[in-house]
Amino acid sequence: MSDKRPVVVYGASGYTGRLVCEYLRELNVPFIAAGRDKARVQAVVEKIPGIETADHEVVGVEHNVDALARLFSGARVVSNMVGPFIKHGPEVVEACLAAGCHYTDTTGEQDWVLDAQARWGKAFAAKGLLLSPGIAQMYTTGEIAANICLETPGLDTLDILVLWKGFPTYASTQTIFTILKAKWYHLQQNKLVEWNQSETVEVNVPGQHATALALPWGGTSHPVWFKDDPRVANCRVVGGVFAREVMLNVVATQKMVEEKIKPLPPEQQEAALAEIAASVQAGMPPRENPRINTSLDSVHASGPLGRAHCVIHGNCNYKQTGLLQAYAAYSLLQQAPRRAGFASGCQAFGHRELLGVLRSFGLVLNPVVTVHS
Numbered sequence: 001m002s003d004k005r006p007v008v009v010y011g012a013s014g015y016t017g018r019l020v021c022e023y024l025r026e027l028n029v030p031f032i033a034a035g036r037d038k039a040r041v042q043a044v045v046e047k048i049p050g051i052e053t054a055d056h057e058v059v060g061v062e063h064n065v066d067a068l069a070r071l072f073s074g075a076r077v078v079s080n081m082v083g084p085f086i087k088h089g090p091e092v093v094e095a096c097l098a099a100g101c102h103y104t105d106t107t108g109e110q111d112w113v114l115d116a117q118a119r120w121g122k123a124f125a126a127k128g129l130l131l132s133p134g135i136a137q138m139y140t141t142g143e144i145a146a147n148i149c150l151e152t153p154g155l156d157t158l159d160i161l162v163l164w165k166g167f168p169t170y171a172s173t174q175t176i177f178t179i180l181k182a183k184w185y186h187l188q189q190n191k192l193v194e195w196n197q198s199e200t201v202e203v204n205v206p207g208q209h210a211t212a213l214a215l216p217w218g219g220t221s222h223p224v225w226f227k228d229d230p231r232v233a234n235c236r237v238v239g240g241v242f243a244r245e246v247m248l249n250v251v252a253t254q255k256m257v258e259e260k261i262k263p264l265p266p267e268q269q270e271a272a273l274a275e276i277a278a279s280v281q282a283g284m285p286p287r288e289n290p291r292i293n294t295s296l297d298s299v300h301a302s303g304p305l306g307r308a309h310c311v312i313h314g315n316c317n318y319k320q321t322g323l324l325q326a327y328a329a330y331s332l333l334q335q336a337p338r339r340a341g342f343a344s345g346c347q348a349f350g351h352r353e354l355l356g357v358l359r360s361f362g363l364v365l366n367p368v369v370t371v372h373s
Helices: 015-026 038-045 065-072 085-099 110-126 137-149 170-179 222-227 244-261 266-280 317-332 345-349 351-360
Strands: 007-010 031-035 056-060 077-080 102-105 130-132 157-164 185-188 191-194 201-204 211-214 234-241 294-303 306-315 368-372
Touching: 007 015, 007 065, 015 031, 015 038, 015 056, 015 170, 015 317, 031 038, 038 056, 065 085, 077 085, 077 317, 085 102, 085 110, 085 170, 102 317, 110 130, 110 222, 130 345, 137 157, 137 222, 137 294, 137 306, 137 317, 137 345, 137 351, 157 211, 157 222, 170 266, 185 222, 191 222, 211 234, 211 244, 222 234, 234 244, 244 266, 306 317, 317 345, 317 351, 345 351
Parallel strands: 007 031, 007 077, 031 056, 077 102, 102 130, 157 234
Antiparallel strands: 157 294, 185 191, 185 234, 201 211, 294 306, 306 368
């Protein structure tokens, strides 16, 4: 079965999984749309525009290593959308390793990125396989901007801002509440240093007069990716949505979690957070509107005697994520990643290449870059 369709989209019934399938169709890549509930996956896939022209099939699978490994056997790439990843990711990674598949996901959980690197990075590298958690707009587009800044030698400090307009999907909301349980880190002189989780930042937003409220957002993937990059010694990231009222609610929720939920036993914490998350976003949000759902990735890079600033304006952050995942699979079917084992999207595929893909599908403007050196 999998020999004919080399890409598996696991969790295809979700908002982002549907978009990954949609872009795989546009890239003419055969795929298997898989999930724990086959009927639910089928109902979602049937609504993808032009799906009748895609080489695909829908499969139901149990969420355990053996069942997943059997499904992945013969495939080459697995795009995992089943989060929270710290909870559901290990079985998928283990199954990929057993089946000899590259692994990508869209996680926003810094603790999962660190865990994946520590537990499976060397094993994937030994097999020439890619382990790339966190290929998504909220992380990869900012990583592209950071790498554009780093094209100027002598800059060692990254100050990253990620903002977007819209409302998180059900899965993203689950992730937001999951990261409230974890420790968050930024990079300071090549060491991961813990954030104060109550910290908020009033940020200047390129292209508008009003400021915005931003948060460390779980620390993000960037400090992990750049920790072993000899060009970078410091990396701090803040982000969120443009709507201040939403961010104020997030701040209030963080405070409530700290005071009322963290004192509970671990299993009760998880149940309480899941219940709150479901009450915030229980269904699938509407399809993105490029006139409304915009994104902004801004990176200030600095060094002792140099400065660079890169801004990438985009739209439809979930479409950006879907395309980045689909392109990763498309690329891996044709050539080996630039780096095997644990690697970010830019480390595996090249930041200029990923920028070109986003540009070619009309999802981002040409970056606005200012350099002083």
